[in-house]
Amino acid sequence: MNKTVSINLSNFHFFIDEEAYKKLKSYLDRIRASFAQEQGGDEILQDIESRLAELFNEHLNDQAQVITLKEVNDVIAIMGEPQEFEIDEEPTGESNSKRTDYKKLYRDGENEYIGGVCAGLQHYLGINVVWIRLIFLLLLIFGTGVGFWIYIILWIVVPEAKTTSQKLDMMGKPVNLGNIEKKVKEGFEEVEKKVKNVDAKEVENVLKHNSSRFFKSLVFILTKLVKVLIKVIGVILIIAGASGIAATCIGLLTWSFIDIGVDFAQIFEQLGYQLGWISIAAFFLISIPMYYLIHLGMRILSSNFKGHKWPAHIILVILFLGSAVFLSTIGIRELQEQKKVAEVNSVELIQTRATDTISFEMINNNKSFNWNDNFDLNFDDVEIRIDKDKNGFLFSEEVKLTLGASRNEQNQINIIKTARGKNKALAEKRAENIDYLIESNSNITLIPSFFTSPIENKVRGQKLKLQIQIRPNTYFKLDQKVYNHFTYENRRMLGLTRGEMINHTLFFNETYELKCADCN
Amino acid sequence: MKIENTKAQMRKGILEYCILSILQEHPLYASEILTKLKEVKLLVVEGTLYPLLTRLKNAEILEYKWEESKSGPPRKYYNITPKGASFLEELHVTWGELKQAVNNVTKNHHEQNS
Secondary structure, X not given: OOOEEEEEEOOEEEEEEHHHHHHHHHHHHHHHHHHOOOOOHHHHHHHHHHHHHHHHHHHOOOOOOEEOHHHHHHHHHHHOOHHHHOOOOOOXXXXXXXXXXXXXXXXXXXXXXXXXXXXXXXXXXXXXXXHHXXXXXXXXXXXXXXXXXXXXXXXXXXXXXXXXXXXXXXXXXXXXXXXXXXXXXXXXXXXXXXXXXXXXXXXXXXXXXXXXXXXXXXXXXHHHHHHHHHHHHHXXXXXXXXXXXXXXXXXXXXXXXXXXXXXXXXXXXXXXXXXXXXXXXXXXXXXXXXXXXXXXXXXXXXXOOOOOOXXXXXXXXXXXXXXXXXXXXXXHHHHHOOOXXXXXXXXXXXXXXXXXXXXXXXEOOOOOOOOOOOXXXXXXXXXXXXXXXXXXXXXXXXXXXXXXEOOOOOOEEEEEEEEEEOOHHHHHHHHHOOEOOOEEEOOEEEEEOOEEEEHHHOOOOOEEEEEXXXXXXXXXXXXXXXXXXXXXXXXXXXXXXXXXXXXXXXXXXXXXXXXXXXXX | OOHHHHHHHHHHHHHHHHHHHHHHXXXXXXXXXXXXXXXXXXXXXXXXXXXXXXXXXXXXXXXXXXXXXXXXXXXXXXXXXXXXXXXXXXXXXXXXXXXXXXXXXXXXXXXXXX
């Protein structure tokens, strides 16, 4: 049994034994080499090929459908070896024995990276290929792609050195000015002749041939480009994966080890989270996909990269899924703990004589607190801060103020505390745990701009609303900060401008309208 | 001077002359030319013909036209150019003279020997 190869010889289709194919190919290569220097050498080869096809057709019949070594030998015997063709091999001959002694530019298919253009230029110019590739790369990057087009054009135009004689030409003597001139002239003559010999039919054939060659090389170029692109993608994947893992490690280590006077683990535990487990889960959740990115990149870069066996993969996948489940449980629990809202109301009475003017002032910092400014963990409106004993507490400036006339003959501030929880009772408890203290001494009422709560209460949408209610005909003053905490709707409802309200003596009249007592 | 070279040169000249003579009557494609040449045992190997045809074409002595064939791809039909015709005319004359000369010389020579 023999393996057969399918060949196209001058547009005839043949099946040929592999051994016979090798013989035929080397025979054709010999012919090509012997006519390589000759003008019209390609044409001679084509003619010979079409005659070979004819001879094979004569030799084959219904019984024998495959060309064997015997047929090839017979046909070569008829056609003869290339040296036998040369019936005018005169030592003095000059017309057809003009074997050139200068180099020709070929693509070097043996040392190619993409198309062998750079390797070919290496032989032609006598410069190391590394420098040539570097120049192309620089032209590609800094020459807005000039390098790319030069390369593509050279790839299409410059033939690949296939036969021995072409390879010898490729590596021949270095080029000099005289040689280049000669070559250029020769090139022109060739073109001139070709133009003269134009024949419609021939042109059509040549075009057909060349366009198929062009598309073939286009496809070839595209596949090569895709190859290079894939390698680049591989490198990018590895870099992305590695930097992802590095960033995760750095992030987690910073949290764990950088000392800013805060015990994170404790704070998180008080908040109800296991920081250690969360960190580990987060690490796996991020770094395992990153690891597979690197894996993929390696696979792309080198086809024989195996990685490790399946048990390792299974462990990684389990770790990943476990982390995902763990973190999402925490997330779901978080959501559940925010399900219900509750409000807790209390009233702060402002004791004052009827003739006094009450001053409302806002304080930013209750002197009893002295927190660490370096630390501020922000969850929406509620933050976690650290007091001077390094204990965490909840802190929020979510204090909304409204001003209105009192209908019950009392000057008072209604304090409405809001929080969320799994159920109504828990939410209410949280709301009660909001610490807020209004200080009233003589005629000055100090309103803090913030509230706090013990850290155990966790961040659960804590909010504070204050309703300042003043009896009609009682004079009072507001400072700028108090005014700033008024809600937008309230400011509009009150009807006075900012300038009229801040630091002016104000009162509500009998019809509960806000009036300015000392405005011009 | 090698005998091989002399023979080769003689054959080349004669071969060109014969090809032109064959094509003088009507255009032929390579395989038909080969058949004619093989009939008269002028060719040792077929491969010889193709470089010759191409060179003659390049020298503008021959030209070719592609013609469709029933049994395969288009064929190149070679034909003599006007330049080739006058070239052949010259060869005719030269060949006539040569034949005469050779005949005379070899005849005398043979007669002397016998």
